[in-house]
Amino acid sequence: MVFPALASAPRVPDGAYAFARLWLSLLIATILGAGMWAVIVVLPSVQAEFGVDRAAASLPYTLMMFGVAAGTIVLGRVMDRIGIAWLAAGSAIGLGGGFVLAGLAPSLTVFSAVHGLLIGVWAGTGFGPMMADISHWFVKRRGFAVVVVASGNYIAGTIWPLVIKWGIPAFGWRTTYIGIGVFMALTVLPLSLLLRGRPSTQMMAAAEAATEAARADVGISPRLLITLLVAAGFSCCVAMSMPQVHIVAYCGDLGYGVARGAEMLSLMLALGIVSRIGSGVVADRIGGSATLLIGSLMQGVALVLYSLFNGLTSLYIVSGIFGLFQGGIVPMYAVLCRELLPPREAGAKIGLVVSSTILGMAFGGYVSGLIFDLTSSYRVAFLNGILWNLLNLAAVSWLIFRRRQGGRPELLSPAV
Incomplete structure (x- = not known):
């Protein structure tokens, strides 16, 4: 067998x-x-x-x-x-x-x-x-x-x-x-x-107790928490979509050829696998929210570098940096759902948050193309990605701040 x-x-x-x-x-x-x-x-x-x-x-x-x-x-x-x-x-x-x-x-x-x-x-x-x-x-x-x-x-x-x-x-x-x-x-x-x-019933009961204790540390209701995670997931993937969806076209516009862009995309995906596995190991040591913050911060750094450098060698390096951190971001939302939300609703809650990241990728890819059509340049599109990434950073940073402050019990409301 x-x-x-x-x-x-x-x-x-x-x-x-x-x-x-x-x-x-x-x-x-x-x-x-x-x-x-x-x-x-x-x-x-x-x-x-x-x-x-x-x-x-x-x-x-x-x-x-x-x-x-x-x-x-x-x-x-x-x-x-x-x-x-x-x-x-x-x-x-x-x-x-x-x-x-x-x-x-x-x-x-x-x-x-x-x-x-x-x-x-x-x-x-x-x-x-x-x-x-x-x-x-x-x-x-x-x-x-x-x-x-x-x-x-x-x-x-x-x-x-x-x-x-x-x-x-x-x-x-x-x-x-x-x-x-x-x-x-x-x-x-x-x-x-x-x-x-x-x-087993015992496993689910232990998981329920653990998530209730973790949620009490944050001090916000499950409804507000899932709303925060959906907004953060959508924002981060709008930013993520700019290089993933448009890197091939971008290289073609710069005169490097679409084959170079395809190689950069392959590099992103290959290092994305490394990123995903590595982020899981890190999350087991420092928690999902801190790991998500690191990944989002470095994704923002890569987007800034994309907007500053457009040499062929520079684009390969920046694409490698981007791939090394973006691959682990989306699974961290699933980890956070299991850390903070009722385990018996894991499929529904994780599904909702993951779907927001998929829609963020679709929306971001379209908007980046629209910005290019209006400006004939990807520079503003990269800036748009950076702004969306800042929204994600703000949401995740606030969540970490709440956990470190130990939450305020009066902000808790019944689970949804």
Whole structure:
């Protein structure tokens, strides 16, 4: 058996069962992550086959991202009720079926609708809900566990495009899509059944007591706290989107060529994996809020450097700095949710905050392009990213200040 600890080890936090479950969750998240990357690779082929312009061919990606945001919220609530095993099984069928239907789509309209309603929604399982589930099984190493599962998305972004780029010339994009769908159903469906274990009543009671004590230290209501985290997550990802979405175009405008920009993007994503794992280790030592503050601060520094230097070597260096810190930011919101909010609502709360980061990326990418169209320069767009990053820094700094002050009990209100 591939994961024997899932059957034999005691189901206690930070134990052998927890770690076996962690690596299995990472595997499932990586497979499901194809839903967020495949359409980017097949975009030129889809555009050519349906005979549309680039804007129309980009619609499936936009709808997919909105589907991921919606799915992360809705499926997070579902996970709280039925557990991750049945949700992952549903994703195997829904996402796998979505890829098959997209591969058979007779028009761009059908292709786009499938990405928004099936592929995007069910791909959301591999991010927020998977992070929420694994957070229940760790206490001392929770930060590390959450970022490992979150890394599945970046690993998927490294592996799946290579698989699809190989499959398109060999079989065509339609057959490649259908093959991905069948592969997902045949692998994730049986793997998901190994995640049927649920945290015990004693584990959940201990987690509830810990979050109540931590929330009392902050001294604000759960409603205000989740609002703060949503605002911070949206702001940081508006800032984050500027280099990630536009670095390729930026390098083209500077005369370095889009290939250089693609290399910088790959550097960001590769170092983003290092960043995610490292941030989890750091969070287990100094806490999620302090780790989030460091990541956000350094992201702001990188954005300032982008606005000051545009030499080729400088851009590679700054992109490396950016990648080393931005990758760990989003998972820290999940860690904070588990530190401060009721564990029985982990899927719903983490899903809500993670969806705000996805929408922040979508909004930021669009606004940066709009600013470029109005000014014919990315300099103001970088400034816009810096301002949004300052909003995030202010929110996180205030949260840390509240915790260090020990909170004011009179500001506490009943949990929502």
